[in-house]
Amino acid sequence: xxxxxxxxxxxxxxxxxxxxxxxxxxxxxxxxxxxxxxxxxxxxxxxxxxxxxxxxxxxxxxxxxxxxxxxxxxxxxxxxxxxxxxxxxxxxxxxxxxxxxxxxxxxxxxxxxxxxxxxxxxxxxxxxxxxxxxxxxxxxxxxxxxxxxxxxxxxxxxxxxxxxxxxxxxxxxxxxxxxxxxxxxxxxxxxxxxxxxxxxxxxxxxxxxxxxxxxxxxxxxxxxxxxxxxxxxxxxxxxxxxxxxxxxxxxxxxxxxxxxxxxxxxxxxxxxxxxxxxxxxxxxxxxxxxxxxxxxxxxxxxxxxxxxxxxxxxxxxxxxxxxxxxxxxxxxxxxxxxxxxxxxxxxxxxxxxxxxxxxxxxxxxxxxxxxxxxxxxxxxxxxxxxxxxxxxxxxxxxxxxxxxxxxxxxxxxxxxxxxxxxxxxxxxxxxxxxxxxxxxxxxxxxxxxxxxxxxxxxxxx
Ligand code: GUN
Ligand code: FE
Numbered sequence: 001x002x003x004x005x006x007x008x009x010x011x012x013x014x015x016x017x018x019x020x021x022x023x024x025x026x027x028x029x030x031x032x033x034x035x036x037x038x039x040x041x042x043x044x045x046x047x048x049x050x051x052x053x054x055x056x057x058x059x060x061x062x063x064x065x066x067x068x069x070x071x072x073x074x075x076x077x078x079x080x081x082x083x084x085x086x087x088x089x090x091x092x093x094x095x096x097x098x099x100x101x102x103x104x105x106x107x108x109x110x111x112x113x114x115x116x117x118x119x120x121x122x123x124x125x126x127x128x129x130x131x132x133x134x135x136x137x138x139x140x141x142x143x144x145x146x147x148x149x150x151x152x153x154x155x156x157x158x159x160x161x162x163x164x165x166x167x168x169x170x171x172x173x174x175x176x177x178x179x180x181x182x183x184x185x186x187x188x189x190x191x192x193x194x195x196x197x198x199x200x201x202x203x204x205x206x207x208x209x210x211x212x213x214x215x216x217x218x219x220x221x222x223x224x225x226x227x228x229x230x231x232x233x234x235x236x237x238x239x240x241x242x243x244x245x246x247x248x249x250x251x252x253x254x255x256x257x258x259x260x261x262x263x264x265x266x267x268x269x270x271x272x273x274x275x276x277x278x279x280x281x282x283x284x285x286x287x288x289x290x291x292x293x294x295x296x297x298x299x300x301x302x303x304x305x306x307x308x309x310x311x312x313x314x315x316x317x318x319x320x321x322x323x324x325x326x327x328x329x330x331x332x333x334x335x336x337x338x339x340x341x342x343x344x345x346x347x348x349x350x351x352x353x354x355x356x357x358x359x360x361x362x363x364x365x366x367x368x369x370x371x372x373x374x375x376x377x378x379x380x381x382x383x384x385x386x387x388x389x390x391x392x393x394x395x396x397x398x399x400x401x402x403x404x405x406x407x408x409x410x411x412x413x414x415x416x417x418x419x420x421x422x423x424x425x426x427x428x429x430x431x432x433x434x435x436x437x438x439x440x441x442x443x444x445x446x447x448x449x450x451x452x453x454x455x456x457x458x459x460x461x
Contacts (some may be wrong), residue, residue, distance in 0.1 A: 001385065001396050003315050006377045008434050014065070015040050016403040017210045020457025021202040024401055043267035055327045062411040062440070064427050067395055068129025068404040068453060069335035070387030072295035073236075073274040073324025076133045076145050077105040077112075078145055079119045083331040090242045090304045090329075091214075095168060097328070102161075103171045120152035125447050129404040129455045130155035130388060132236060132272060134209055134293070137161045137173060139186045146193055153460035155404070157391070159209030160186040161234055164220045176219045177393060180227070183208065187231060200456060205234075207272075212238040213249045221264035228270065234391075236295075239273040243306045246278060258283055267292050272279050272390070272420025277305040282312075284317050284330040292409070293320040293390040296382070297339040308345050309408035312372045323379075336445070339379040346374035376442045407452040408445065410437055420450040 001007050013033050014159040017022040017040070025035055038057065059065070080101045085093055105112045123131055131149070133156055135142040142160040164179040166172025173179040190206040208228050216224075228235050239257050240246055240365055249257050261267050267354035269291030276287065276294050287294065296309050314321050323338040324330075332337070350372035385395035394401025410422050426433055441449060453461040 001381075001398075002262065003378045003381050003386075004375070005049065006380070006435065006438070008064075008431060008438070009417075010429075010434065014403075016395060016457045018043070018457075019198075020403050020455075021200070022403050023399050025397065026432045035070055040079050050371055059195035059407065060409065061427075062429065063407060063409045063451065064404055064434070065396060065397060065405045065407055066119060066127075067384040067388065068406050069117050069383045070127050070128050070130040070132075070166065070322055070391065070393075070395070071123065071270055071325050071335055072293070072387045073133050073134075073388070074131050074333075076116060076131075076327075077102045077136050077141070078328035079122075079333070080111075080328075082328040082333070084328070084330065086303050090245050090249065091158050091244050093329075095213060095306070099166075099168045099171045101328075102136040103168075106136045106141050106171075108145060109140055110142040111145045112136075112144045115438050117152070117231075120148050120154050122333055124152060124154055124455075125450065125460050126336070126448075127406040127450055128154070128194070128333075128335055129406070129451060129460075130209060130393070132157040132391070132393065134158075134159045134161060134211070134236070135410065137171065137182075139182055139189060140271070143185055143189045143193065146190060146206075150193065150204045152394075153455050153458055155455060156204045157207040157234060157236070158190065158204055159301040160309075162208070162220060162224060163215035165215050165217050167215070171213070174457055175261065178259065179220055180223045183224070183227065186363045187227070187232055187233065196387035203224035203456065207234045207236050210266070212236070212241070212245065213253065213257050214245065218260070218264060221260065221266055224311060228266075232273065233295045234270045235268075236260070236274070237266070239276050240283070241275040242277070242304050258286060259411065262284075262286070262290070263310055274326065275301065275305060275308045277309045279310050279314065283318060288317055293322065295324035295387075296321055296326040296328075296342060296347045297326035297330055298338060299332055300343070302341070304329050308349050310349070310372075311342060311346050311374050312349070315378065317372065319356035320386070320390040321382055322390055323383050334447070336442075339376070339383050341444070342379050342382065343376060346372055376384040376439060380442060394426065403454055403457045405454050408441060408449050409451045410441060410445075410449065411446050419446060420444055 011028045013026050014026050017023045081097055085097045136144050142158055147156045162179050163171045164176045187206050208224050210224050226440045267290040272293045272295055276293040325333050388395025
């Protein structure tokens with residue numbers, strides 16, 4: 001529920017209402033449970049013409065529920081080539097691979113449908129119940145993406161890319177006005193998609209997506225800020241990702257990334273910025289003050305950023321942070337990979353600082369303190385509530401919150417899905433066993449441990 005806090009509830013009953021929200025979380029020993037279930041059943045019966053009863057599901061032994069993961073930064077069309085060309089620097093990789101793949105997806109709706117349907121399925125299998133996606137420039141392909149997410153039952157913030165200043169002649173928008181017109185028609189298309197659905201059924205929402213400063217004019221960024229305010233739509237982009245990208249912006253604009261965004265009015269509490277790997281204390285202050293969310297993408301950063309995001313400092317400063325796969329800058333779709341990578345990077349930063357202290361003689365004993373490390377419990381927070389909370393959801397299994405959950409099995413002999421080789425499973429596991437076993441899952445679990453996934457109360461796997 002908070003960075004560094006692992007809450008394990010043993011033997012509880014969780015009640016989900018007909019709209020997919022958690023109405024009760026109570027110890028199984030609570031004497032009111034029976035009457036709660038009867039009330040839930042009659043509420044369900046009253047809400048429909050059927051004679052509904054409450055559905056009671058017992059979890060098998062050595063199984064737990066965990067909130068779903070939120071991927072705060074993924075390029076949906078780049079799933080097409082994830083794991084390719086990672087030896088290139090960012091700006092040439094974008095042209096050779098990213099823009100080329102996006103161009104193909106925009107030109108071929110059938111391909112868009114195939115890639116996006118498969119992506120939605122794989123995200124759910126990986127426990128991701130919510131993804132904040134960059135799409136392509138075209139309107140049609142992004143509506144296909146939105147429909148694919150809605151149909152699969154995964155939450156999505158869908159971003160039609162805005163780029164009126166593309167370096168690629170065959171992939172860009174002809175003018176600022178064209179770009180804004182196209183954005184408006186995408187937003188209208190998203191409104192139409194939501195129209196027949198009740199609020200709790202609307203899993204997909206638009207997010208306005210100026211790709212990054214190098215491909216957007218100042219006029220476009222200001223126009224986008226106006227539309228975001230007028231329509232109440234979130235914004236996402238990339239900020240301070242890599243040296244070559246930042247040098248390009250400074251060389252052409254004479255300003256830093258964050259100044260360009262801030263002057264356009266795009267650093268707000270409704271903005272998610274990917275990376276921000278160059279994050280000096282002054283920028284931490286600004287991001288905190290503006291309420292911007294950072295999508296930390298540790299695997300992608302290792303390839304494209306030349307620097308390690310100062311995650312420890314960001315968490316301690318109270319900056320809103322979640323994790324992103326950055327497919328295909330990061331090659332791995334599972335947020336489990338990103339959690340582990342975030343911890344590894346933080347450990348390496350701590351080691352490097354200790355090493356530097358030895359080298360310059362300021363330390364002889366070594367720093368045994370917490371230093372710059374981030375632990376698995378904090379990483380689990382970032383992957384769940386950190387990301388979800390920043391988007392305006394609950395992100396924990398608490399009364400009143402959305403029931404977005406994954407069921408994890410640790411039992412090798414259970415449903416045939418356990419892969420952890422936990423031996424001597426206790427008949428009545430206690431709190432300590434669970435803490436250790438959840439850590440073991442965190443380290444070595446994979447999709448084979450995931451027995452079910454729900455989004456807004458609906459079982460989607
Ligand atoms: N900056 C602008 N576009 C992209 C992209 O597609 N991927 C990454 N990693 N960085 C970007
Ligand atoms: Fe990205």
